[in-house]
Amino acid sequence: MAVNAEVAVGGGARPGPTPAPAVPAAWPLGLGLGAALLLALLGASMTGAVSVQWADWAAWAQAERSGSALVLWELRLPRALLAAAVGAALGLAGALAQGLFRNPLADPGLLGVTSGAVCAVALVLTFFAATAAGLPPAWRPWVLPLAAFGGALAVCFMLDGVARWLMPGSIAGLLLTGLALNALTMAVVGLCTFVADDEQLRSLTFWTLGSLAGASWLVASVLLLALALALWQGARLAQALNALALGESAAAHVGVDVQRLRTRLIVTVALLCGLAVAWCGLIGFIGLMAPHLVRSVVGGDQRAVLPLAALAGALLLLLADTLARTVVIPAEMPVGIITALIGAPVFLLLLRRLALRQGGHA
Amino acid sequence: MRKLLSAPGAGPAVRSRPGLAGLAGLAGARRHALAGLAAVAAACAAPALRAQPARRVVAVGGSLTETVYALGAEAELVGVDTTSIYPPQAAHLPRVGYLRQLSAEGVLSLRPTLVVAAASVGPPAVVRQLQAARVGFELFDTDHRLEGVLATTRRLGRLLDRADAGERLAAQIADDAERAQTLVARLNAGRAPLRVLFVLSHTANQVHIGGADTAADAVIALAGARNALASVRGFRPLTPEAAIAAAPDVILGTHQGLQQVGGVDGLLRAPGLAATAAGRARRVAALDALLLLGFGPRLPQAVAGLAQALHAAVSPRS
Amino acid sequence: MNARSDLIGPAAPGAAVPATHGRPLLELRAATVRVPGREFGPFDLRLAAGERVAILGPSGAGKSTLLKLMAGERSAAAGSVWLAGDALDGLPLARIARRRAVLPQSHAVAFGMAVELIVGLGRYAIEPDSQRARIVADALVTAHAAHLVGRRFDTLSGGEQARVQLARVMAQLWDVRDALLLVDEPLAALDPGLQIDLLDAVTDYAGQRGHALVAIVHDINQALVGFDRLWLVQEGCLVGDLPAGRSALPRLAELFGVELQWVGDEQHFAVAVRRRSPAGER
Numbered sequence: 001m002a003v004n005a006e007v008a009v010g011g012g013a014r015p016g017p018t019p020a021p022a023v024p025a026a027w028p029l030g031l032g033l034g035a036a037l038l039l040a041l042l043g044a045s046m047t048g049a050v051s052v053q054w055a056d057w058a059a060w061a062q063a064e065r066s067g068s069a070l071v072l073w074e075l076r077l078p079r080a081l082l083a084a085a086v087g088a089a090l091g092l093a094g095a096l097a098q099g100l101f102r103n104p105l106a107d108p109g110l111l112g113v114t115s116g117a118v119c120a121v122a123l124v125l126t127f128f129a130a131t132a133a134g135l136p137p138a139w140r141p142w143v144l145p146l147a148a149f150g151g152a153l154a155v156c157f158m159l160d161g162v163a164r165w166l167m168p169g170s171i172a173g174l175l176l177t178g179l180a181l182n183a184l185t186m187a188v189v190g191l192c193t194f195v196a197d198d199e200q201l202r203s204l205t206f207w208t209l210g211s212l213a214g215a216s217w218l219v220a221s222v223l224l225l226a227l228a229l230a231l232w233q234g235a236r237l238a239q240a241l242n243a244l245a246l247g248e249s250a251a252a253h254v255g256v257d258v259q260r261l262r263t264r265l266i267v268t269v270a271l272l273c274g275l276a277v278a279w280c281g282l283i284g285f286i287g288l289m290a291p292h293l294v295r296s297v298v299g300g301d302q303r304a305v306l307p308l309a310a311l312a313g314a315l316l317l318l319l320a321d322t323l324a325r326t327v328v329i330p331a332e333m334p335v336g337i338i339t340a341l342i343g344a345p346v347f348l349l350l351l352r353r354l355a356l357r358q359g360g361h362a
Numbered sequence: 363m364r365k366l367l368s369a370p371g372a373g374p375a376v377r378s379r380p381g382l383a384g385l386a387g388l389a390g391a392r393r394h395a396l397a398g399l400a401a402v403a404a405a406c407a408a409p410a411l412r413a414q415p416a417r418r419v420v421a422v423g424g425s426l427t428e429t430v431y432a433l434g435a436e437a438e439l440v441g442v443d444t445t446s447i448y449p450p451q452a453a454h455l456p457r458v459g460y461l462r463q464l465s466a467e468g469v470l471s472l473r474p475t476l477v478v479a480a481a482s483v484g485p486p487a488v489v490r491q492l493q494a495a496r497v498g499f500e501l502f503d504t505d506h507r508l509e510g511v512l513a514t515t516r517r518l519g520r521l522l523d524r525a526d527a528g529e530r531l532a533a534q535i536a537d538d539a540e541r542a543q544t545l546v547a548r549l550n551a552g553r554a555p556l557r558v559l560f561v562l563s564h565t566a567n568q569v570h571i572g573g574a575d576t577a578a579d580a581v582i583a584l585a586g587a588r589n590a591l592a593s594v595r596g597f598r599p600l601t602p603e604a605a606i607a608a609a610p611d612v613i614l615g616t617h618q619g620l621q622q623v624g625g626v627d628g629l630l631r632a633p634g635l636a637a638t639a640a641g642r643a644r645r646v647a648a649l650d651a652l653l654l655l656g657f658g659p660r661l662p663q664a665v666a667g668l669a670q671a672l673h674a675a676v677s678p679r680s
Numbered sequence: 681m682n683a684r685s686d687l688i689g690p691a692a693p694g695a696a697v698p699a700t701h702g703r704p705l706l707e708l709r710a711a712t713v714r715v716p717g718r719e720f721g722p723f724d725l726r727l728a729a730g731e732r733v734a735i736l737g738p739s740g741a742g743k744s745t746l747l748k749l750m751a752g753e754r755s756a757a758a759g760s761v762w763l764a765g766d767a768l769d770g771l772p773l774a775r776i777a778r779r780r781a782v783l784p785q786s787h788a789v790a791f792g793m794a795v796e797l798i799v800g801l802g803r804y805a806i807e808p809d810s811q812r813a814r815i816v817a818d819a820l821v822t823a824h825a826a827h828l829v830g831r832r833f834d835t836l837s838g839g840e841q842a843r844v845q846l847a848r849v850m851a852q853l854w855d856v857r858d859a860l861l862l863v864d865e866p867l868a869a870l871d872p873g874l875q876i877d878l879l880d881a882v883t884d885y886a887g888q889r890g891h892a893l894v895a896i897v898h899d900i901n902q903a904l905v906g907f908d909r910l911w912l913v914q915e916g917c918l919v920g921d922l923p924a925g926r927s928a929l930p931r932l933a934e935l936f937g938v939e940l941q942w943v944g945d946e947q948h949f950a951v952a953v954r955r956r957s958p959a960g961e962r
Binding site for chain 3: 240245246255257
């Protein structure tokens with residue numbers, strides 16, 4: 001039994017307090033990460049199996065270099081830039097995927113994108129090796145990267161199509177479709193592993209462990225270009241991603257075209273992951289760790305998280321790769337192992353924190 | 363920088379990729395040629411003299427490392443890959459990684475003047491980087507014949523400025539090979555060639571069997587036996603149908619492989635092997651993997667050892 | 681006593697359809713929604729600017745579906761929906777967002793976003809928006825949430841989150857007139873005092889701008905106090921369109937299968953809800 005109340009009369013507008021600044025922690029964090037990244041790039045260039053001198057930096061103009069100058073300019077610098085570019089790409093892809101799924105645990109690996117890339121490579125290695133060998137030598141180094149990119153893109157279009165057909169506009173449907181595609185692509189890889197002869201088997205195994213050893217100026221440039229495009233696209237979509245965090249319906253209510261947003265996000269994520277996997281194999285957990293670290297400092301505003309996650313991812317992978325190159329000199333560890341060794345415990349920690357926080361809610 | 367020296371009598375199977383050695387200045391090439399001549403002279407005059415300390419060799423591939431040791435050039439060896447397990451001293455050298463997963467910087471950190479690598483070296487990107495780094499990268503194609511071993515020996519001898527030692531070693535290998543063939547002929551006298559199934563086991567679940575165009579196939583043929591799986595190329599997964607269709611007299615494995623799966627008992631648990639006559643009678647032979655498949659300087663010993671092991675496996679137990 | 685709106689509303693109790701000024705703000709013409717196995721509708725409704733309507737009905741009756749239909753979230757399988765004279769189907773989302781706002785049932789927002797950011801998102805479709813910061817601040821004040829500025833949304837209590845969402849919706853339609861405000865049971869889990877405060881805030885806000893207010897309400901007292909018109913929904917159909925007042929009690933009792941008793945007079949009243957006794961005795 002409710003008693004009707006007196007209506008509050010008046011309540012005209014009175015000036016409210018000035019709103020707090022948008023993201024106070026973003027700029028300091030950005031500058032800090034940027035400075036750390038530059039330092040890490042410098043450090044990575046100077047660290048490694050071969051000892052490089054400061055004088056070698058002066059050799060940038062030389063057409064032919066040798067010795068440690070060659071190592072610096074032809075091996076270390078492209079590799080450091082590639083590590084930064086791939087790390088940034090994976091970090092950005094992770095942040096975009098998490099915005100798309102409204103889930104801090106979403107990772108492009110979860111969507112099956114990276115598995116699709118690996119699947120395409122496995123198929124080429126196992127069934128089309130003879131065809132690939134018949135190509136002109138200039139094309140051969142591009143066969144596997146193109147295959148990986150094609151696989152990632154194919155998975156993404158499949159994701160979009162199937163999920164739309166299943167439950168139009170629903171992101172839960174997308175996630176489930178991603179899980180199914182993951183299982184499917186991994187089954188195909190298993191089939192290839194079973195059919196492959198010994199040599200192909202070993203190539204595949206090493207490739208799936210992730211390595212930045214194939215770095216060159218060309219590869220690094222391609223990835224930096226793709227990263228720049230993706231960052232620009234991300235900047236345009238950031239506010240829409242914020243609105244998506246309200247929920248799909250609420251986002252549509254405030255005027256976001258959820259369908260189109262989703263398509264653009266998927267294609268961008270596929271592009272970033274496909275290229276990263278194409279040249280460097282499977283490197284996991286960067287897409288999970290980088291956005292999470294950034295969000296714990298600046299909160300959930302995607303306009304800050306997207307670029308900062310890219311920076312954080314670049315820093316993480318650069319450090320991991322430097323470690324991979326120096327821990328068993330003169331050999332090298334696959335960098336995917338290091339990111340997994342660090343990333344898996346972080347993932348479990350994240351899981352626990354999330355569970356605690358949700359359990360703590362009234 | 364080393365220019366590739368083409369030698370008379372090099373077999374058609376030998377092919378190496380020149381690095382960008384051609385870009386070396388003329389003065390540099392002349393300087394190195396003179397130094398090389400001096401080294402050869404010194405080596406001939408005083409066999410006990412160590413080769414000039416300026417040469418630093420990285421060997422990638424177990425049989426290439428073996429050959430370097432057999433040529434007496436181990437003092438110049440500064441690094442090897444993880445497949446270089448013979449002779450045992452090689453284990454003390456710095457490792458530059460697995461044959462198919464080298465580290466470019468790791469190789470370069472040893473400041474090599476010569477890198478000799480087997481054909482299956484990888485990854486391709488690292489191979490390209492090493493070739494561009496102009497460290498005297500020499501690739502040795504795979505050739506599963508005695509002639510290939512001899513050509514490799516001679517070529518490596520020339521690269522290491524030990525042409526004479528190379529010739530002597532090649533001659534010795536050829537002699538040993540003749541004796542091994544005599545032994546094989548004697549063992550095989552009056553009987554049909556044995557059917558052998560070669561088994562490569564990574565883990566208990568992943569067992570592959572070797573068909574034609576493999577090192578195993580070649581060495582089995584040299585030992586006077588027949589590959590029971592000659593109808594397929596390369597390695598195939600082991601299945602009961604394949605094993606039974608092969609119907610081998612002897613199952614051949616490697617010591618390292620048997621260790622992986624838990625000995626002969628473990629191997630015979632693989633699907634299909636126990637169903638064959640050879641499996642039921644436990645007719646299993648095994649040799650060291652590098653010896654058997656490496657096609658290095660110990661090839662004659664491998665052939666002889668294999669022939670003896672195969673016949674021992676089928677001989678009736680008393 | 682709840683002040684009956686002095687805006688456009690029923691002139692006298694008993695009038696079923698309010699007098700409209702020009703074209704209706706929202707119009708449903710035989711609009712039907714189809715989901716596998718069920719059909720909702722057809723709905724024929726007309727809503728004018730400034731009206732306050734409460735949608736009532738038992739669980740599963742289709743209230744939310746009707747609201748979604750009006751919001752443009754669900755398209756009509758048959759019939760049509762018209763917002764301010766334009767067919768809802770063809771309108772671009774940004775334009776709809778200027779004429780219609782929805783306050784959802786659940787408040788959950790992913791990630792820890794700042795309160796001001798969330799309120800500002802209500803004005804996503806408005807470009808350029810030079811007044812955004814001021815409007816956000818004012819909306820927070822109106823929604824009794826001014827003290828939450830600078831907080832992270834996921835650290836707020838349920839009631840605080842509800843207020844921030846309300847501020848967002850208010851900000852969306854802050855500077856337009858005669859728009860449509862749809863509310864889907866957002867006040868359910870709040871304490872009674874807060875419920876009244878917020879409902880009043882919404883009513884004032886809407887009244888000042890001529891916005892129409894349509895809300896799904898479960899509390900019969902709330903419905904009768906805060907609204908002028910009742911839409912009764914049962915089993916996917918509209919079973920009643922009546923002015924809110926004493927005359928609606930018999931239909932409401934029938935709708936919910938309970939006994940209702942009017943306590944008090946026309947100015948100060950309450951409705952007592954009792955279980956229906958089996959033999960029909962009082």
